[in-house]
Amino acid sequence: MQNFMQILVSGISVGMIYGVIAFGYQLTFATSKTLNFGQGEALTLGALVGFSTVTFLIALGLPPLAAYILALPIVLAFGLLQGAVVERFGVRQAIKTKSEAGWIMATIALGIIFKNMAENVWGKDPLKFPSPLSEAPLTIGGVNLRPMEIAIVLGALAMMLAVEAFNRRSIYGKAVVATSNDRDAAGLMGINTPLVITFSYALSSLSAALAGVLIAPITLTGANMGAALGLKAFAVAIIGGLSSGLGVVVGGLILGITESLTGFYFDTGYKDVPGLLLLLLVLSFKPAGLFGKSAIKKV
């Protein structure tokens, strides 16, 4: 039983990471009905920019936690910028010409370019991200919890709640929701909808970059860390629904826990299988997602 609890708990933190990346998929889908298939690479870059910043600050003599906290705004700003670049140079033209293949190919291509850049700058070997928190687990009710796992859950929730609050409370957030509802009508309100779409890409990459720095301390950091995460989070976005906020958290947790169960009862080597199987199943049977109402755009 305690074993089972332990597995459950270790699935939760990874599940939240999936949730955050999937949340990023939702953000761009809502405003533009397009997705950034380079989300995994946005995560990689976020983690690596975080790695360099944290390492630099530690070399200056800062303690790891302070270095991490100072690095966060830099990583988030980098994510915003990177997402804006993807939209501006990869997606905007495809949206204008209503080309379905255009944005798919463009975001995949940019993802590959970003990955190559990462390999050139940071090398191909995995790096050890300095942990901002103690790596010694806390034992609560017989279950071991790494402090970083708690930070992941809190960080992920804080990000999603912040976006939700922005959408509900601020006039700019309402403009984003209006654009998601009806882009032409939003334009008639004086809302610069192309800019809203750029912003949603920026925010989407910010989510991925945040997921990257959150997971980096408990995994290996490197140019290849994002690819599988991005793909599996895509499955989560589909089961969670590309339109509903809560669904991705539930979907992420289901996948995270299933993976840690698979790793425990079968073999850690098969850890990626459930997520990818889920993707195949969902794509064949439930294209609208279990929790959302809107379907993937029919091509």
Next chain:
Amino acid sequence: MLEVRNLVAGYGKVKVLHALSLHVPKGQLVTLIGSNGAGKSTTLRAVSGMIRPDSGEIMLGGRNIAGMASHDITRLGMAHSPEGRRVFPTLSVSDNVLLGAFPRLTGARSKGDVKADFDRLIDLFPKLKDRKDQLAGTLSGGEQQMLAMARALMLNPEVLLLDEPSMGLAPKLVEEVFATISRLKAAKVTMLLVEQFAAAALDVADFGYVLENGRISSSGPAESLKNDPAVRAAYLGAAH
């Protein structure tokens, strides 16, 4: 105030409007009537920037706005309540109304008293007042029409474009919509009204244009158009 000259517009290669010209003087209510598919909505869409005109001039307060993006045109004071209402279904009624003032709330247009305008408009449309916190998607067709008009008025527009505000409404609500339009006219709001109810539109309007296959076939003071035998036969016949 609004002057359209030789406007050519359409969808892709299909041209719908062929060198259309019309004029909406400040403080006046001008109506554009014509049968289904004549190009009335296309005219309004081209004027407000929802579609890009192929050629022609659209002068708003002395400035050619043809080819500008719709959000920029809105910021210059053009409000468009589009065909089919197009309210934001997942936002509350209040948020829909508030978004009409987006350019004023974000510094793109002089702010004035947004709160006072909100209260005044919500009083003008009492049904909205009772449903302020409801999602716009849950409103009835008539209520959504009121909402679309209130939202457009929140801009404090120089010109208001209204596309078939009576479409799909029960007769009693149609009356209500026209009563509201009369009130706006009395308040000197400059309006271009597109209507299927030609008789009712000519009753409230100062001036009218008749659109046929993307061309203006006749125009004149509303009073004289109403008595024009050709117009009577084509557009008012069924109503009498």
